[in-house]
Amino acid sequence: MPAGHGVRSRTRDSFSRPFRKKGYIPLSTYLRTYKIGDYVDVKVNGAVHKGMPHKFYHGRTGRVWNVTKRAIGVEVNKQVGNRIIRKRIHVRVEHVQPSRCTEEFKLRKVKNDQLKAEAKAKGEVISTKRQPEGPKPGFMVEGATLETVTPIPYDVVNDLKGGY
Amino acid sequence: MAFVKAQKTKAYFKRFQVPFKRRREGKTDYRARIRLTNQDKNKYNTPKYRFVVRFSNKDITAQIVSATITGDTVLASAYSHELPRYGLEAGLTNYAAAYCTGLLLGRRVLKMLEMDDEYQGNVEATGEDFSVEPTDTRRPFRALLDIGLIRTTTGNRVFGALKGALDAGLDIPHSDKRFAGFSKDNKQLDADVHHKYIYGGHVASYMRILMEDEPEKYQSHFSEYIKKGIEADNIESLYKKVHAAIRADPAAKKSEKAPPTQHKRFNLKKLTYEERKAKLIERLHALNAAGGADSEDED
Numbered sequence: 001m002p003a004g005h006g007v008r009s010r011t012r013d014s015f016s017r018p019f020r021k022k023g024y025i026p027l028s029t030y031l032r033t034y035k036i037g038d039y040v041d042v043k044v045n046g047a048v049h050k051g052m053p054h055k056f057y058h059g060r061t062g063r064v065w066n067v068t069k070r071a072i073g074v075e076v077n078k079q080v081g082n083r084i085i086r087k088r089i090h091v092r093v094e095h096v097q098p099s100r101c102t103e104e105f106k107l108r109k110v111k112n113d114q115l116k117a118e119a120k121a122k123g124e125v126i127s128t129k130r131q132p133e134g135p136k137p138g139f140m141v142e143g144a145t146l147e148t149v150t151p152i153p154y155d156v157v158n159d160l161k162g163g164y
Numbered sequence: 165m166a167f168v169k170a171q172k173t174k175a176y177f178k179r180f181q182v183p184f185k186r187r188r189e190g191k192t193d194y195r196a197r198i199r200l201t202n203q204d205k206n207k208y209n210t211p212k213y214r215f216v217v218r219f220s221n222k223d224i225t226a227q228i229v230s231a232t233i234t235g236d237t238v239l240a241s242a243y244s245h246e247l248p249r250y251g252l253e254a255g256l257t258n259y260a261a262a263y264c265t266g267l268l269l270g271r272r273v274l275k276m277l278e279m280d281d282e283y284q285g286n287v288e289a290t291g292e293d294f295s296v297e298p299t300d301t302r303r304p305f306r307a308l309l310d311i312g313l314i315r316t317t318t319g320n321r322v323f324g325a326l327k328g329a330l331d332a333g334l335d336i337p338h339s340d341k342r343f344a345g346f347s348k349d350n351k352q353l354d355a356d357v358h359h360k361y362i363y364g365g366h367v368a369s370y371m372r373i374l375m376e377d378e379p380e381k382y383q384s385h386f387s388e389y390i391k392k393g394i395e396a397d398n399i400e401s402l403y404k405k406v407h408a409a410i411r412a413d414p415a416a417k418k419s420e421k422a423p424p425t426q427h428k429r430f431n432l433k434k435l436t437y438e439e440r441k442a443k444l445i446e447r448l449h450a451l452n453a454a455g456g457a458d459s460e461d462e463d
Contacts, residue, residue: 020179020180020181020182021181022181023181023183024184024194024195024198026184027194027197027198027201027231028233030198030201030202030203031201031203031231031232031233032233033205033208033209034205035208067205067206067208068205068206069204069205069206070202070204070205071205072205093205
């Protein structure tokens with residue numbers, strides 16, 4: 001009999017709980033709040049059966065577009081044929097984690113604002129653009145000695161000493 | 165020695181999943197906790213308050229707690245060891261004392277939030293089921309009863325504390341099924357029996373029985389009551405005075421003790437690497453000296 005293509009097919013490992021982390025899930029997942037526009041990661045928690053997203057969305061990141069009593073509406077990109085559709089799904093909070101994808105950007109924004117304010121106070125003009133890593137600078141090699149290596153003529157007697 | 169098959173092998177320990185710390189200690193029921201602290205997501209950061217009642221052997225703790233990721237924060241708390249301040253000296257863990265503690269916490273919270281004039285609650289405790297009516301200006305303070313690990317039986321003291329908080333004016337969803345005096349046959353709460361329990365009537369009747377039948381046991385069992393001059397007849401009026409005193413001044417009093425400058429240690433301090441090595445050297449010296457003495461004796 002063939003395997004079948006049900007909604008949770010091929011999810012034996014991805015939906016299973018990690019080793020020694022079974023049972024009740026820690027309370028912080030329930031205490032987090034999500035606002036519309038936040039970025040979240042969708043990661044299915046196999047211990048909670050309600051409000052599970054389809055296995056396609058496991059590991060995707062999207063934005064919050066709706067907040068209801070126990071679930072979050074997430075907008076995720078999905079490639080269908082030759083185009084990418086913005087799909088809106090509702091997921092219970094147990095299957096959602098706050099995403100850190102914008103964390104670096106937010107920190108950089110705050111730091112840049114601070115740098116610009118300081119420069120404005122001093123009257124300087126600064127650029128806060130990120131620069132790509134350039135080529136490494138040149139350096140002098142220290143403590144180098146010259147050693148000339150030349151090939152030595154093949155010596156039959158020496159090489160046979162093992163098996164002769 | 166007989167061959168004993170090891171019950172807990174290394175494999176057993178490798179696969180063992182340790183329960184949560186408070187579950188190991190047997191103090192928290194996580195199934196109930198998840199359902200009590202889970203707040204609707206479309207209410208964002210609005211706190212969800214729990215009315216926590218816990219009993220120890222000699223004390224009653226009543227707290228209003230809200231949960232956050234960093235830890236639970238206590239909004240207000242009341243203990244039965246505060247009741248001597250209001251005139252109750254003996255019997256600090258009975259049903260009536262639980263009622264007083266719940267009442268004290270309720271009035272304290274309402275005073276803290278400046279709602280105590282609006283919501284007087286049930287001033288005269290009758291034992292009937294009382295629920296707060298919302299006024300026009302503000303909705304009543306809502307909390308959910310958190311019992312902990314207690315078995316819910318009719319007449320349990322936690323429900324005495326619940327009744328105290330309800331009469332103080334808090335909005336706690338409840339049913340009268342578990343109050344003292346609810347009869348399963350009639351499916352009705354007998355308000356007179358509940359009233360008796362709130363004012364310590366059950367304690368008073370036991371005192372009367374003992375005084376008549378076993379005076380020596382009465383002397384030993386109720387020694388504190390006798391010392392403070394509490395008798396079976398003046399128990400009800402005593403509790404009435406305590407209720408009035410609580411309603412008059414429920415504010416918490418800060419203790420005059422200064423916080424200790426150096427904290428008390430409850431466990432041994434960990435030794436440093438050098439200290440541990442020094443101890444080892446001492447032990448080896450001692451062993452060598454003792455071993456040397458033995459071998460000298462043998463020779």
